[in-house]
Amino acid sequence: MSLTPSSAASSVVHILQQAKAASHRLAMLSADQKNQALETLAHLLIEQMDALLAENAKDLAAQEGQISASLYQRLKLDAGKLTQLAQGVKDVAQLPDPVGRVLQRTLLDDGLVLEKQSVPLGVIGIIFESRPDVIPQILSLILKSGNAVVFKGGSEAAHSNRAMMWLVQEMNARLPWLPVGWASLLESREAVGEMLQYPQYVDLVIPRGSNQLVQSIMAATRIPVLGHADGVCHLYVHPSAKVEAAIPVILDAKCQYPAACNALETLLVDVAMAQRLLPAFAQAAEVAQLQLKGCERTRRILPQLEAATEADWRTEYGEKVLSIRLVDGLSAAVEHINEYGSHHTDVILAEEAAAIDAFVASVDSACVFANASNRFADGFRFGFGAEIGISTAKTHARGPVGLEGLVIYKYIVKGSGQVVADYVGAAPARQFLHQPLPCAPAVPCGTS
């Protein structure tokens, strides 16, 4: 395969226009065609393994000693990762087709039927950092949902990303019904800035990377953005909680993977619970090598702690550091969460059902849990089979987002020559029936 990245040859506008045109053709592919494309991608990830690893080696050589060990690990591809990626693509093929679902059917009048049907969004812009495995993962979700995609990857993975795009060229060569330009790669910061100025071509932007990346994208565009800038997540221990049960959940929420966006940052302890919980928790934290910071009242019980300041309540540590604040009851906990949180994932530990219900109803977050670790907030753990990302937006898609975040719907009316004039005025000739109809499958059984 040869290297001809699409962005080298074309202007950004041309790439976006081509993606938009391709999206209209992708919307018409059958479930079988889309699954065939996924199988081809999975096959190519294995077939072209040597070429992919050779290109990845160039990126690794250029970055060696320049980046942290963890970034280097994210940048590195190997046979195991590629095999896993191929399996992930095949798994997406097994999911039900999110497109062509009949969401609602109504008999408006005799011979006049309204249908609400799921359709792809159109063109998705994906902006990501060092991990080149993002491309095949996203390609699989994008294809399954019938969308076109424009990527912008990090420059440190330039060779790896271009190699991944060879697979797209090869897919088009093997599957002539795949439209030209359905997946492209932008390579400069200026190009992505230009893309963000075209809401008429790009329907959704998904930034995957640091808080800073996501915030800069959100500030720079009118295109809807799916994602979260930060994850300041809370766990509130209600007086009805059991101390022995609480400690393992708090430790899991914070320490199981502290860099995750759904990891705990601030522990809110009810004053009525503090004397029972805090000394035992401080001991467990020491064993877990977890650093604690506390509000003034917390430090009266645990004087050895560093003081937490106002800034701590808004900080996503991303490492084994946890701030603790004492709160005067459930309402105060909810107020703290709604004020300082990221509306991402917040937890109550309680045995009282009324307390759980009040917390769940009043915390304004995408995920609100009772008696389970914050770390369960994840598309795979929720059973979605795929995750596009986690959204803290209030519109379109919220929380862990599966394939349904990449589709919208259109309203289809099929009639027999009806005119509105017959249904309006003081004595209309006809009246609407508005009779709900069963949602018959829009696609033949077995194809989705």
Added chain:
Amino acid sequence: MSLTPSSAASSVVHILQQAKAASHRLAMLSADQKNQALETLAHLLIEQMDALLAENAKDLAAQEGQISASLYQRLKLDAGKLTQLAQGVKDVAQLPDPVGRVLQRTLLDDGLVLEKQSVPLGVIGIIFESRPDVIPQILSLILKSGNAVVFKGGSEAAHSNRAMMWLVQEMNARLPWLPVGWASLLESREAVGEMLQYPQYVDLVIPRGSNQLVQSIMAATRIPVLGHADGVCHLYVHPSAKVEAAIPVILDAKCQYPAACNALETLLVDVAMAQRLLPAFAQAAEVAQLQLKGCERTRRILPQLEAATEADWRTEYGEKVLSIRLVDGLSAAVEHINEYGSHHTDVILAEEAAAIDAFVASVDSACVFANASNRFADGFRFGFGAEIGISTAKTHARGPVGLEGLVIYKYIVKGSGQVVADYVGAAPARQFLHQPLPCAPAVPCGTS
């Protein structure tokens, strides 16, 4: 009642913060409480009729001779309009509660249940022009869906709008559980500009008014906007259509109410249909006093027509003017629509099922109809019982939007102390079940 508009006393930020706090309390109201608030509003519209009409008279006196007859009619309230408004508010009370619906339930593991539940969006900003009846209409939808609202009305209706806000004050006086600041009115252009800068307080903006208003709002904010800047709608006559059936549908689509956003602007006629359709249609158009403009090929058949230019294909006339373009087949029609249209409402007239299916699948618009007038694109005609507006966005809500456009969802997990560490790693202690559960109602039967 006395006049103390909230914006006179408070800064915009304070109003928005109060609305956000109120939204958290509104989210916890029962269906019965919300319906009681709606009944109170309906009652006040009748009880306070004289006061409302007296304030409206001040606006009318100030605008007399300054504005067009149609704007004057929109500004004017009368006993009939207020009675209709009160009935409309009562009708909304009869609709099912859009909040608290269980959209999905999954057994993640023994004692660990995931539930996806509909919740209010939060705070909605409504920016509208001269019609003061927007306030009670929107108040009813906002209340029903458990949201808070901040209005900005046109200055020409200032007295009427303030009078409508008296009703809100009176509702709070009569229903003490209604939170303070759940509905406010901004009165200056600067105030609305400021509101648009606060995505952390305002979750959705709905502009209701001219294309220019909507475009200026969309350009000025990162808050999601529900609406449409324009409605360049099409109707394509396929060769399989029946001429006699086509003409009344075209005339209805254009002439039944030409100022509507779903009215027809461009008629696309298949070249294979042109000789049969155009002379007969031109005669019918003359009778209907409809002015036609045509492309060059149209004018070879109808030489009397004014020439349509490139600009016409992007023009929403809003009056009895229609542009006609001949197209070479269905694909050319679809390309024209996807290129020049507003993705609002587009129609095919055809008898061939394959042509209808291809059109419906490939036209990228919120509403795509076959053999029915464009004018059916409307929430009430679709049977939604209410309409917030019509959206041409691709995310969240598309087409005519009912109450469901004012809600989103949250994910609720109820567990018994589960930790993620038990479910990960090479030999996990536990495996997810991911077993779908029936969606039991979240609210007792009969309350929604």
